[in-house]
Amino acid sequence: MIHPHIADALKVPDLLRLTDGLVLVRFESMKIYSALAAVRHLLERGTIRPGQTLIDSSSGIYAYALALACHRYGMRCHIVASTTVDTTTRAQLEILGATVEQVRPSKNLKLDQELRVRRVKEILAGHPDWHWMRQYHDDVHYLGYHEVADRITTAFPATALTVVGGVGSGASTGGLVERLRATDPSVRLVGVQPFGSVTFGSQDHHDPEAIIAGIGSSIVFDNVRHHLYDTVHWLDFTHAMSGTIALLRDHAVFAGLSTGAGYLAATYEARRHPDRLHLVIGADTGHRYVERVFARHTEALDPAALKPVEVSAPEEMTMPWSRMAWRRTACPADGKE
DSSP: OOOSSHHHHHTOOEEEEEETTEEEEEOSBTHHHHHHHHHHHHHHHTSSOTTOEEEEEESSHHHHHHHHHHHHHTOEEEEEEOTTOOHHHHHHHHHTTOEEEEOOOOSOHHHHHHHHHHHHHHHHHHOTTSEEOOTTTOGGGGTHHHHHHHHHHHHSTTOOEEEEEEOTTSHHHHHHHHHHHTTOTTOEEEEEEETTOTTTTOTTOOOTTOOOGGGOOSSOOTTOOGGGOSEEEEEOHHHHHHHHHHHHHHHOOOBOHHHHHHHHHHHHHHHHOTTSEEEEEEOBBSGGGTTTTGGGGGGOOOGGGOOOEEESSGGGOOSSEEEEEOTTOOOTTTOOO
16 A cells, blocks of 8 residues: 555554463554644544644654644644653654744653643633644544554454553543443453552552553543553552563563553463453553663563562552553543543
8 A cells, every 4th residue: 555644654553462361553643643644634524624733732642643633634733741741752843844842841740741731721722723632631532542442353253351551541441442342341441550650549559660651540541441450550650661671672572661561461461360351551662761771671570570460449559550440431530421
């Protein structure tokens, strides 16, 4: 196939069998699917118009995805970036035509997210004609993952599936599983979270090295549909790093930190449920984590020696790794789902 734009080529994931019970759904940059489908849908619906400026906050891969989607569809792009956005990503964004501003440096991820949202609102007050993509809250971002789900259904017909991935905004794992369950309600979903995230109640636990903000949140994300999740794992940085290093060492896969966290959780789940095929969502490559993760590979723990503490409620969780059967229950904060 000859693609009309690089984004159309980059969005398609590779399926890589790691073990009999484990397959990696490897994206170069997962949120390209989400951004392309969202921008196309909004254009077709007339919510946005060609040439309009689209704005959003991002800690990394969504910024790149939105910049590509804007380049693809002739839109302007403005990114309010986290302090975790690296020089390589920022350079690509600027060359693609996006304007980028980063909030002031902060080791506090909660403050970082709050500053970014506050800045977006300030900008919109001065530019009411700009459109806020709201990746954390607008369910238009679910649409792109339906296509991924259809590819998975075709690749693994009549197979008992469990999807394992970082929760993040909720759109990727949620969009995949909602579509998969339309034909097979037995598909299971395992969400992975860092300690310190409010999404599944770990906000009272502080991981001093937490840099996997993309799979957790210090603010409420409306796109997270708690009732879709069967199980939740919380991992600290060291365990996520150990999974990431193991994935490269054992399978030659150079992937990001959230993928490593998912790989560690999925390996544990596959041992518990050998009758199911576990699909690990690999959101991006490891390039953003060379210095903070891969250069520290000698510090990685042996995954074979690691296992989570089983808890029955979020308040029972303990670092460095906890696991809880969520059982597709609604958000405990409001019970509205």
